[in-house]
Structure formats: C-alpha cells, structure tokens
C-alpha cells in the first residue's frame with residue numbers, strides 16, 4: 373500500500389504538522405494508517421500518536437520510530453497498512469534518502485520564504501537521482517504556513533518561483549498559518565478533529581490531492 377514520505381531539507385517547514393494531519397484525515401476516512409517517525413526531535417509525530425491514546429473518542433493511529441536506513445522497514449510495513457506516512461528529520465538525512473527509494477509520493481512542505489524556496493532545486497536533483505532506483509516516485513511541493521492576511525504577496529511570489537521546477541509540481545492546496553495547527557498537536561488531534569472549519573477544509577483538500585497523486 374502507498375508510502376507517503378513527508379520530507380524537506382530544512383527544519384520547521386511543517387513536516388510533522390503535515391504528517392499528523394494527513395494521518396488523522398485518512399484515518400477518519402476509514403483507512404488503517406501507520407506513521408513512521410524518523411525524527412528524534414521533541415515535537416515528534418510519535419509523541420502526537422501517544423498523546424492521542426488519552427482520548428478514547430479518537431481513532432487510534434499507530435506510530436513507530438525508525439532511524440538510519442529505513443528502506444527494509446518500509447518495504448515490510450507497507451504490506452500491513454492502507455497508508456504508511458514517513459515523517460522525515462529536518463535536514464537532508466539517511467532516513468530521507470533511503471525512504472525515497474521506496475516511497476510512492478514525496479510531499480515537500482515549503483514555507484513561502486526564499487530560504488525554503490532555495491531548497492527546491494537541490495530537492496529536484498535528489499528526486500531525479502532517486503527515480504533511477506525507484507521510478508514510481510513522484511514528488512510534490514506543499515506550501516505551508518502561508519500568511520492569511522490578504523495583502524501578502526509571499527504566496528504569489530512563491531508560486532511563481534515554483535513554476536520553474538516542473539519536476540516537483542505544487543499541490544494546489546496550501547496550509548495557512550493558523551493557531552489550530554499549533555494547538556492541536558499537543559492535544560494529539562488533527563485539525564479535522566477540532567472546531568476550526570478553515571483548517572479542516574485545507575487538510576481535506578490536501579488529502580484528496582494526495583490520493584489523486586497516488
């Protein structure tokens with residue numbers, strides 16, 4: 373079953389936020405989801421899954437931690453779940469590179485800032501190399517932490533910049549800066565399990581697009 377890798381070459385781009393929210397929505401849709409947490413940092417996806425167990429009303433989402441070469445683990449686990457979502461560390465890592473040899477779809481969260489955008493050319497090269505070994509790998513970029521105020525030009529500028537890298541098409545949907553994304557994580561929830569209808573709609577659009585890419 374599909375392996376979705378959420379990775380970027382920078383920390384703080386929104387990998388864990390994307391991972392747990394996509395997992396919660398896929399779970400709501402009735403799928404059996406496993407998170408493979410490859411990041412040892414504190415705000416981790418496996419802590420989120422653990423926190424979630426405190427609330428019996430939330431569907432259980434399994435998470436395992438794995439670092440180093442994750443290729444064989446992913447090959448083994450993909451047969452047992454409807455979706456495996458890999459939350460990569462916040463840098464170019466062995467975990468990211470080995471997961472790229474197995475993944476069906478790589479989702480690259482990018483904030484609309486030049487520092488994040490500057491990682492796209494390097495990512496495009498890495499994807500091309502990985503596709504030699506894993507021809508089914510597709511990679512898409514997801515704009516995250518997009519300012520909500522209407523005068524913001526960052527979003528349009530980022531979209532323009534991203535057009536130059538057709539190897540990594542941009543997912544139409546984007547995740548805006550919303551408190552709900554921050555507050556839901558310590559509660560072990562996805563935003564779809566909160567009252568924030570705007571955030572919920574964003575995640576549902578994202579998951580539909582991800583499913584269409586698979």
Ligand SMILES: Nc1ncnc2c1ncn2[C@@H]1O[C@H](COP(=O)(O)OP(=O)(O)O)[C@@H](O)[C@H]1O
Pocket residue numbers: 382383384385386387388389390415462516517518547548549550551553554555557
């Ligand atoms: N769309 C968003 N709106 C508001 N805060 C966000 C959003 N996405 C991420 N954050 C916050 O930004 C920080 C980094 O996000 P995180 O998902 O942990 O990134 P990464 O896993 O790539 O390091 C966290 O504190 C998170 O709560």
Ligand SMILES: [Mg+2]
Pocket residue numbers: 387388389411413415416459460462
């Ligand atoms: Mg993270």
